[in-house]
Amino acid sequence: MILVNYLAAVALLCIGLYAVLTRRNMIKMVMGLSLMEAATYLFMISLAYRAGSTAPVLLNPPPGKSAQSLVHGNVADPVLQNFCLTAVVIGVAVTAVFLSVVVRIAQHYRTLDSDRVREMRG
Amino acid sequence: MSGADGDRGRASTLGRGPGRPETTEHEPEHRRWIGAVLAAGMAAALGAAMVGIPREHAALPAVARYAMEVALPRWGLTEPVNEIVYGTRGFDTFGETFLLLAAVVSVVVVTRSREARRGYFGESQAGEREQEKCDPAESADASEQEARAAERREQDESAPGDPARPQTPDAEPLGTPAPETAEAMTVVTRTAIRIALPVLAVAGLYLVAWGYSPGGGFPGGAVLVGVLLFVYAGFGRRRIARIVRPGLLEGIELAGATAIILTELLGLLLRGSFSANWLPLAAPQTILSGGIAQLFSASELIEVGTGLAIAIFALIGMGHDWTHDESDEPAHHGEGET
Numbered sequence: 001m002i003l004v005n006y007l008a009a010v011a012l013l014c015i016g017l018y019a020v021l022t023r024r025n026m027i028k029m030v031m032g033l034s035l036m037e038a039a040t041y042l043f044m045i046s047l048a049y050r051a052g053s054t055a056p057v058l059l060n061p062p063p064g065k066s067a068q069s070l071v072h073g074n075v076a077d078p079v080l081q082n083f084c085l086t087a088v089v090i091g092v093a094v095t096a097v098f099l100s101v102v103v104r105i106a107q108h109y110r111t112l113d114s115d116r117v118r119e120m121r122g
Numbered sequence: 123m124s125g126a127d128g129d130r131g132r133a134s135t136l137g138r139g140p141g142r143p144e145t146t147e148h149e150p151e152h153r154r155w156i157g158a159v160l161a162a163g164m165a166a167a168l169g170a171a172m173v174g175i176p177r178e179h180a181a182l183p184a185v186a187r188y189a190m191e192v193a194l195p196r197w198g199l200t201e202p203v204n205e206i207v208y209g210t211r212g213f214d215t216f217g218e219t220f221l222l223l224a225a226v227v228s229v230v231v232v233t234r235s236r237e238a239r240r241g242y243f244g245e246s247q248a249g250e251r252e253q254e255k256c257d258p259a260e261s262a263d264a265s266e267q268e269a270r271a272a273e274r275r276e277q278d279e280s281a282p283g284d285p286a287r288p289q290t291p292d293a294e295p296l297g298t299p300a301p302e303t304a305e306a307m308t309v310v311t312r313t314a315i316r317i318a319l320p321v322l323a324v325a326g327l328y329l330v331a332w333g334y335s336p337g338g339g340f341p342g343g344a345v346l347v348g349v350l351l352f353v354y355a356g357f358g359r360r361r362i363a364r365i366v367r368p369g370l371l372e373g374i375e376l377a378g379a380t381a382i383i384l385t386e387l388l389g390l391l392l393r394g395s396f397s398a399n400w401l402p403l404a405a406p407q408t409i410l411s412g413g414i415a416q417l418f419s420a421s422e423l424i425e426v427g428t429g430l431a432i433a434i435f436a437l438i439g440m441g442h443d444w445t446h447d448e449s450d451e452p453a454h455h456g457e458g459e460t
Contacts, residue, residue, distance in 0.1 A: 005170040014165040019159035025149070051178040056186075058200040059407060060191060067200070071190045079186045080204040082211060084201070085337045086218050089344065089426055093225035096433035100232040103440050115152065 005046035013039035024114050026102045030095060037091040041084050048080035056081070185210070198411045199401040200396040204338055208415035208422075212397035215418070216386050219425055223379055230372075231435040242359075242366060242439030306358045315356040323349050330423045331409055338419030343426030350431055354438075366435050371428045378424030385417050 012035060019032030056078035058067040065073065102112070109117050140355065182190075193205040277288050292312070326345030330338050340441035353362050389398035401417065412419075 002178045003172065006175070007169060010165055010168040010172060013168065014161040017164055018157050018161035021160060022151050022154050024152045047175075048388055049178050049425060050180075050182070056190065056202045067194060071194070072187075075182070075190065075202075077182055077186045078189055078206055079183065079211070081203050082206040082337075085207065086215060089340050089430075090218060090225070092344070092430060093222050093229075093433060096430075096437060097232070099226045100229045100433075100437055100440070103437065104232055107440070113149065119456050 002046055002049050005049075006043065009039045009043035009046065012036075012042060026105065026112050026114050029114070030098045030102060033098065034091070034095055037087070037094075041087060041091075044080045044087070046085045048077035048084075050074055050076055104116075194406065197399065197413060197415060198406045199415060200406050203417070204412065206419040207337060207340070208412070209397075209399070212386065212418065215422070216382065216397065217377070219382055222426065222429050223375070226375065226433050229433045229436050230368075233440050242368065242435040246272050273436065276349075307356050312356050315352050315418060319349060319352055322352070330419055332407075338416075339424075340426055342419075343423045343428075344430060346423070346427045347430045347434065353433065356433075365421030365430060368432070368436075371432050373430060374424060375428040377426065381421035382418065382425060385414050385421060389414065 016032040016035030023029050023032065030067065036100075042066060044093060046075050053074040053076050054062055054065075054070065056075045058070055061067055061070050106112050111117065180305060189202050189206045189210045192210065193199050193202040197205050197209050199205045199209070307315075322345060326342045326349065329345065330342035350362060350366065356367075359366075386397045389400050390396045392398075392400040398412075399413040399415070401413040403413050
């Protein structure tokens with residue numbers, strides 16, 4: 001039942017969204033965004049899963065199979081694994097950008113409460 | 123890690139009188155109900171969408187099947203994920219590399235200090251110089267002097283105010299109580315790090331060296347940044363100061379980016395299509411297998427490793443503020459500290 005994984009990813013994304021919407025501590029908002037990122041990783045890896053499949057690796061195929069039969073056989077989706085791999089690195093970099101902005105705001109306004117940062121009010 | 127620095131800063135300001143009160147527990151929140159309704163709506167919409175998407179019995183998409191088919195014959199790679207990262211969808215990876223570079227540049231721009239500096243740590247000089255220019259007659263009071271001494275200790279090798287501290291943490295006799303501003307961890311942690319470091323470093327390089335490991339340079343670069351962070355956390359910044367400085371890291375990072383551009387562009391010039399393989403294929407499962415995939419992967423190691431190191435150390439090195447702020451409002455003092 002991979003659907004459970006999909007729904008868990010949705011739940012994780014919505015917890016992150018709720019944190020971003022309701023928290024006013026900017027570090028916690030960044031944590032919420034990281035949680036939303038993590039939800040996409042879980043979703044992509046779950047989407048790559050195939051029932052009864054093997055890993056998309058052509059080295060040392062399981063007994064009774066050759067590399068060629070594996071190519072046309074039942075394997076997990078390698079493209080989504082690739083997406084996840086690159087998304088993790090980008091996630092780290094983007095979080096670093098968020099955090100550096102938060103630190104600068106905190107140094108300037110002496111607070112992490114975004115409500116107290118007057119210039120950010122519309 | 124910057125949290126640990128913050129704690130350190132707060133610890134040293136404790137017991138200093140009325141200057142900086144303790145942080146009060148205060149959790150700012152905002153429009154809880156609207157947030158809950160919007161998040162629930164999002165969950166409902168996405169949940170409904172999830173029910174309809176392909177599940178574990180769906181056929182493999184054509185692009186994935188294609189990658190499986192060409193991995194061995196066209197790229198000599200037994201690892202289709204690696205073939206996709208650096209081959210079939212190499213253009214994606216190319217674009218994503220420069221997204222990473224853009225993020226690193228943003229961090230560098232946001233965190234840079236007022237004047238050029240050679241290391242990631244130490245920007246108090248600018249403030250002192252400015253104060254000298256504005257008000258040379260201003261004398262530092264007791265708390266200001268204490269703050270400056272703390273800053274100097276944090277700042278530099280040549281901490282003159284603290285002759286009792288040995289040069290390296292290893293020279294400190296066992297059983298010495300750790301000072302509040304200890305820059306290294308305990309001997310237990312240091313020993314554990316000494317044992318784990320070579321294993322971690324070799325594992326990171328192995329991921330890249332053998333071209334049939336999934337992802338190659340991406341996880342490899344991240345692991346090598348982990349090595350740097352271990353040394354920083356366990357032994358203090360002096361141990362990495364010669365390697366981790368902006369001038370060196372930024373140069374290496376851009377060299378990696380140039381190598382990636384050249385790798386991809388030479389495919390256009392020599393083979394007529396961007397990111398095409400222009401190197402002879404070595405036998406599968408050897409160190410050179412995969413043609414340009416291996417070259418791309420090694421360049422990506424440089425790019426990701428130095429890029430993440432720049433971003434992390436730029437963040438860690440953002441100035442500590444030891445002095446009291448005179449115009450501070452009474453509430454939320456501690457939160458502004460980093």
